[in-house]
Amino acid sequence: MTIEIGDTLPSVSFKTMTPDGSKVLSTADIFSGKKVVLFGVPGAFTPTCSNNHLPGYLENHDAFLARGVDTIAVVAVNDQFVMQAWARFTGGEGKILFLADGSAEFAKATGLDLDATAGGMGIRSKRFSMIVDDGKVTALNIEEAPGQAVTSGAATLLEQL
Template identity: 80%
Template sequence: MTISVGDKLPEATFKTMTDDGAKALTTAEVFDGKKVVLFGVPGAFTPTCNNNHLPGYLENRDAILSRGVDQIAVVAVNDQFVMGAWARFTGAEGKILFLADGSGTFAKAAGLDLDLSANGLGLRSKRFSMIVDDGTVTALNIEDSTGQAVDSGAARLIEQL
């Protein structure tokens, strides 16, 4: 079942890269007591994710944070090394929190998993965005069209803040 507005986020452990190497972060550590904008992408470095989805959040970072948001985070079913490289490559390191959901545990538990095996990509995450307030989803946008980041893009999310 897909997560809905009003639901608590499922318990999961992400990995993120730090100056000291990979660090595990639980759902509670990322979201409890905070207002977080979370967006999910099928994969780091993939065309729409890299050229459209992530740049919108990076370009609108100040506008998002000025609306009472504590953190912007992106999650993908990639390992922490790929996510760390993507953060550096895009200039978003230290500006957006890059969460690796390497085995898709979070994506599956939230009902946001997507099987892209036919394209050689395996299990991934649907493209989405959400506002999470103290661990509870208060807005959710799941992208219907492949290759686009309109419903889940930064402009749509800013309207909801």
């Protein structure tokens, strides 16, 4: 079953890189008591993710914060080292929280998993965006075509805030 507006995010763990190395963050660590913009991508460094999806969130970073967002986060079914490299490559370090869902635990728990085995990518995350207020989903946008980043783009979420 796919997560819906009004649902509370499942309790899972993510990995992220810090100056002190790899760190585990729980859903509670990231979302409790905060308004968070979370978007998910099938994979770091993939064309649509790097060229279309992530840039909108970087460009609108200040606009999100001005509308009361505490954190902008991106999640992908990649390891924390790939996510760290992607953050550096895109200039997203310090602006966006890059979350590794290496085993697709979050993607599966929310019903946002995507079987991309035919394309050689295994289980990934669907392309999505959501607003999460204190752990509860208040807006959710799931892209129908994984090669597009319109419904789940930054402009859509800015309108929903």
